[in-house]
Amino acid sequence: MRxxxxxxxxxxxxxxxxxxxxxxxxxGALPLGSRLPSTRGLAADLGVSRVTVxxxxxxxxxxxxxxxxxxxxxxxxxxxxxxxxxxxPRPVAAAAxxxxxxxxxxxxxxxxxxxxxxxxxxxxxPAAYPVVEFGRTLRQVLAREGAAALxxxxxxxxxxxxxxxxxxxxxxxxxxxxxxxxxxxxGSQQALALVCQVLVRPGDTVVVEEPTYDLxxxxxxxxxxxxxxxxxxxxxxxxxQLAEVLPGSKLLYVTPNFQNPTGATxxxxxxxxxxxxxxxxxxxxxxxxxxxxxxxxxRATPAIKSLDDGGRVLYAxxxxxxxxxxxxxxxxxxxxxxxGRLVEAKQVTDLGTSLLLQRALDRFVTVGRYQAxxxxxxxxxxxxxxVLKQALETHLPDARFTVPAGGLFTWVTLxxxxxxxxxxxxxxxxxxxxxxxxxxxxxxxxxLSHIRLNFAVQPPGKIxxxxxxxxxxxxxxxxx
Amino acid sequence: MRxxxxxxxxxxxxxxxxxxxxxxxxxGALPLGSRLPSTRGLAADLGVSRVTVxxxxxxxxxxxxxxxxxxxxxxxxxxxxxxxxxxxPRPVAAAAxxxxxxxxxxxxxxxxxxxxxxxxxxxxxPAAYPVVEFGRTLRQVLAREGAAALxxxxxxxxxxxxxxxxxxxxxxxxxxxxxxxxxxxxGSQQALALVCQVLVRPGDTVVVEEPTYDLxxxxxxxxxxxxxxxxxxxxxxxxxQLAEVLPGSKLLYVTPNFQNPTGATxxxxxxxxxxxxxxxxxxxxxxxxxxxxxxxxxRATPAIKSLDDGGRVLYAxxxxxxxxxxxxxxxxxxxxxxxGRLVEAKQVTDLGTSLLLQRALDRFVTVGRYQAxxxxxxxxxxxxxxVLKQALETHLPDARFTVPAGGLFTWVTLxxxxxxxxxxxxxxxxxxxxxxxxxxxxxxxxxLSHIRLNFAVQPPGKIxxxxxxxxxxxxxxxxx
Numbered sequence: 029m030r031x032x033x034x035x036x037x038x039x040x041x042x043x044x045x046x047x048x049x050x051x052x053x054x055x056g057a058l059p060l061g062s063r064l065p066s067t068r069g070l071a072a073d074l075g076v077s078r079v080t081v082x083x084x085x086x087x088x089x090x091x092x093x094x095x096x097x098x099x100x101x102x103x104x105x106x107x108x109x110x111x112x113x114x115x116x117p118r119p120v121a122a123a124a125x126x127x128x129x130x131x132x133x134x135x136x137x138x139x140x141x142x143x144x145x146x147x148x149x150x151x152x153x154p155a156a157y158p159v160v161e162f163g164r165t166l167r168q169v170l171a172r173e174g175a176a177a178l179x180x181x182x183x184x185x186x187x188x189x190x191x192x193x194x195x196x197x198x199x200x201x202x203x204x205x206x207x208x209x210x211x212x213x214x215g216s217q218q219a220l221a222l223v224c225q226v227l228v229r230p231g232d233t234v235v236v237e238e239p240t241y242d243l244x245x246x247x248x249x250x251x252x253x254x255x256x257x258x259x260x261x262x263x264x265x266x267x268x269q270l271a272e273v274l275p276g277s278k279l280l281y282v283t284p285n286f287q288n289p290t291g292a293t294x295x296x297x298x299x300x301x302x303x304x305x306x307x308x309x310x311x312x313x314x315x316x317x318x319x320x321x322x323x324x325x326x327r328a329t330p331a332i333k334s335l336d337d338g339g340r341v342l343y344a345x346x347x348x349x350x351x352x353x354x355x356x357x358x359x360x361x362x363x364x365x366x367x368g369r370l371v372e373a374k375q376v377t378d379l380g381t382s383l384l385l386q387r388a389l390d391r392f393v394t395v396g397r398y399q400a401x402x403x404x405x406x407x408x409x410x411x412x413x414x415v416l417k418q419a420l421e422t423h424l425p426d427a428r429f430t431v432p433a434g435g436l437f438t439w440v441t442l443x444x445x446x447x448x449x450x451x452x453x454x455x456x457x458x459x460x461x462x463x464x465x466x467x468x469x470x471x472x473x474x475x476l477s478h479i480r481l482n483f484a485v486q487p488p489g490k491i492x493x494x495x496x497x498x499x500x501x502x503x504x505x506x507x508x
Numbered sequence: 509m510r511x512x513x514x515x516x517x518x519x520x521x522x523x524x525x526x527x528x529x530x531x532x533x534x535x536g537a538l539p540l541g542s543r544l545p546s547t548r549g550l551a552a553d554l555g556v557s558r559v560t561v562x563x564x565x566x567x568x569x570x571x572x573x574x575x576x577x578x579x580x581x582x583x584x585x586x587x588x589x590x591x592x593x594x595x596x597p598r599p600v601a602a603a604a605x606x607x608x609x610x611x612x613x614x615x616x617x618x619x620x621x622x623x624x625x626x627x628x629x630x631x632x633x634p635a636a637y638p639v640v641e642f643g644r645t646l647r648q649v650l651a652r653e654g655a656a657a658l659x660x661x662x663x664x665x666x667x668x669x670x671x672x673x674x675x676x677x678x679x680x681x682x683x684x685x686x687x688x689x690x691x692x693x694x695g696s697q698q699a700l701a702l703v704c705q706v707l708v709r710p711g712d713t714v715v716v717e718e719p720t721y722d723l724x725x726x727x728x729x730x731x732x733x734x735x736x737x738x739x740x741x742x743x744x745x746x747x748x749q750l751a752e753v754l755p756g757s758k759l760l761y762v763t764p765n766f767q768n769p770t771g772a773t774x775x776x777x778x779x780x781x782x783x784x785x786x787x788x789x790x791x792x793x794x795x796x797x798x799x800x801x802x803x804x805x806x807r808a809t810p811a812i813k814s815l816d817d818g819g820r821v822l823y824a825x826x827x828x829x830x831x832x833x834x835x836x837x838x839x840x841x842x843x844x845x846x847x848g849r850l851v852e853a854k855q856v857t858d859l860g861t862s863l864l865l866q867r868a869l870d871r872f873v874t875v876g877r878y879q880a881x882x883x884x885x886x887x888x889x890x891x892x893x894x895v896l897k898q899a900l901e902t903h904l905p906d907a908r909f910t911v912p913a914g915g916l917f918t919w920v921t922l923x924x925x926x927x928x929x930x931x932x933x934x935x936x937x938x939x940x941x942x943x944x945x946x947x948x949x950x951x952x953x954x955x956l957s958h959i960r961l962n963f964a965v966q967p968p969g970k971i972x973x974x975x976x977x978x979x980x981x982x983x984x985x986x987x988x
Binding site for chain 1: 513528634637639650660682705814834852853
């Protein structure tokens with residue numbers, strides 16, 4: 029143990045020790061019932077006499093904070109006495125008040141829960157995560173690779189074999205790149221964060237869809253970007269408005285497939301037009317393909333990256349949406365000079381993503397489970413999308429909503445007069461969670477007539493029940 | 509599959525398809541022997557007729573790139589024909605030349621390997637990683653928590669239970685803080701990266717030890733910090749020189765225990781003086797305690813954080829050095845207003861560290877294995893430190909070197925006239941790897957008379973053999 033003692037302070041050492049332990053016990057840093065170090069060991073550690081330590085422990089025992097038992101040493105008492113009057117000399121564990129900046133994070137984290145809740149939020153359905161198969165894969169990796177899988181990755185850009193595997197998945201999406209162009213990241217969020225680190229300085233203009241993915245907005249804001257929004261319609265970003273705002277901007281952030289939050293898919297014609305404009309104005313494009321494989325209807329549209337022959341498009345994908353968000357593994361495809369700078373940024377940021385998870389994912393995906401899981405998940409979520417559509421038509425006939433060709437999200441335009449922020453409260457009162465449209469706009473008020481529903485999380489019966497409750501919440505607001 | 513086709517281009521669709529597949533096969537994006545999609549499925553996906561696809565596949569078969577077998581579909585040929593004369597219309601996989609910025613990363617990643625190598629580099633000894641126990645823990649977590657462990661963490665700051673566990677480890681180091689002050693990071697490298705994001709702007713002055721941890725130097729340089737170095741002696745940073753450089757700086761980065769690379773431990777008196785100066789000049793301190801628990805001799809020195817009653821010290825620890833680097837889990841202790849900004853930075857950077865690994869680590873550490881592993885590892889590495897000392901005294905009597913009280917590193921001052929960069933080459937020629945002193949200085953030339961040896965990686969016999977070889981390399985350089 030390392031306990032700060034001040035020999036010259038005038039306070040006896042045993043008293044300093046006693047106070048330190050008392051504070052640690054009262055703050056919970058030393059849990060109830062936990063064992064204290066041996067007096068001999070602690071005295072040696074701290075370079076004090078054993079008498080000093082036994083005296084301190086005796087004082088603690090006297091005040092009821094610890095109990096000593098012959099043969100089993102000294103332990104923190106199972107129940108603490110009520111707080112003594114003596115003021116703590118140093119507030120070891122004074123809980124700092126939650127500052128304002130954390131409020132948003134806490135709101136995000138402090139979503140409602142409980143068994144009765146029907147949440148149209150989250151990522152996919154945990155019941156669809158391949159838990160058993162992935163557990164088996166982890167075991168195999170540890171058995172075959174042992175300590176090597178628990179070491180640093182051989183390159184900060186990622187495990188070479190997983191990078192190769194990603195190129196094979198990319199090939200099936202029309203993107204042909206060598207493994208050197210693939211950087212393994214801690215989710216696609218980190219892919220965007222690394223690109224910001226390399227390309228965006230405070231005050232730089234970044235063009236985004238509006239509405240767009242809320243945590244991209246927050247990230248871009250946090251790096252000091254000046255955000256310019258381009259509206260989204262049923263065919264994605266209205267690219268014809270890009271020509272005005274693109275010149276001079278440092279980055280174009282776009283989610284072409286099953287956009288978050290609207291569900292819209294950028295048409296093939298617009299993709300080509302977007303890339304032409306990016307070429308003309310020499311602006312790099314960040315293509316966030318967070319759920320590109322999860323398609324339920326219509327025909328596949330080429331990734332913007334697949335049309336790019338100049339290394340202008342940075343393409344990010346993730347295993348979070350389709351497999352398991354808890355892995356936090358995604359990838360970034362980058363070509364040309366920026367690639368080295370991104371790898372350098374990855375290395376100085378966190379040295380590289382967990383090798384154990386990379387090895388397990390590589391093994392998991394290689395053996396064809398990715399495709400099987402995709403087929404199974406696609407079937408499951410397509411049905412849920414259709415059940416949600418049916419439920420909205422039945423219970424909320426006044427609302428307009430999108431029917432996305434894939435992904436996770438339906439975007440609902442509320443009946444006139446219904447505010448999303450009020451609906452969120454009324455819905456939560458009725459055990460339904462959803463995302464209010466505010467968080468997807470630079471100016472939150474612009475989103476007040478929209479909500480986003482994730483249809484992938486709940487089984488069909490819960491979807492219908494949830495929309496029935498949501499309709500009751502809308503009625504309640506109208507009736508006031 | 510999503511393959512970009514241009515119906516209006518004048519090139520027949522079957523030809524576009526054929527070229528796309530040919531490029532993907534030649535680039536390796538579609539591996540040898542891999543299965544192509546069915547003609548029916550691909551035609552539906554792309555919205556083209558099935559004849560288009562079968563014609564394209566027939567062309568590919570004709571050029572020897574694929575083989576078709578009745579009943580098992582079409583596959584990429586196991587061996588490719590030599591490259592056809594026809595130029596590729598689009599270089600799908602033209603390998604971009606490695607840009608200059610990646611050179612350093614590649615040098616770092618491209619360390620020598622092979623069975624005969626004796627590397628005094630790396631982290632700890634992989635043979636000491638608790639592979640079996642950790643594998644068992646992972647299994648238990650997946651069995652008991654299932655899909656929940658593969659979801660996002662409930663809070664971007666980390667799993668609540670692991671945050672509590674970390675406060676218990678911290679308590680044994682004299683640091684009493686509540687779980688709310690603990691932020692789980694992807695290694696302690698990310699802890700520093702997040703602090704930089706929040707506190708350091710380009711042009712800001714950051715004070716560091718000199719020499720210091722190379723990847724902290726690179727990170728701070730990459731965010732545009734103006735670095736000021738304070739020399740290190742046997743008792744750590746020469747704090748008396750701090751008073752001159754601290755005023756006006758934005759951060760003080762310090763590794764007080766078993767410093768990387770010198771192995772020096774900052775004396776208790778200097779710790780107090782350092783904190784006093786930081787208070788006086790209102791500068792936050794980043795205390796990087798990367799190996800604080802790994803002590804082999806002497807008495808424990810209080811962490812600077814344990815002396816801090818004003819929330820001025822940001823304290824980072826990691827499980828990488830003691831347990832397994834491949835986990836990439838560390839933690840940052842922060843109090844007061846900055847805490848919320850750091851959690852926000854963590855969230856927008858990567859949403860949070862892998863929950864599966866957090867849950868497994870929490871379970872692993874809770875059951876007392878951390879302490880048992882610490883005792884075992886301490887015994888192992890202490891012996892190796894002493895073997896290295898003996899070997900250096902015997903084989904390199906002209907060199908001066910440190911005998912650290914803990915950690916992983918011995919810092920060797922080479923005999924006069926021996927340059928570290930030349931010695932690195934000569935040592936690698938003899939199958940020995942080490943870290944040249946250059947990388948630990950702002951100006952690499954300042955490190956040319958030093959090398960850093962990690963004594964924890966090799967078993968005793970290899971250490972002696974490695975130093976014998978190193979002495980031969982020194983002799984070789986002298987004999988020129």
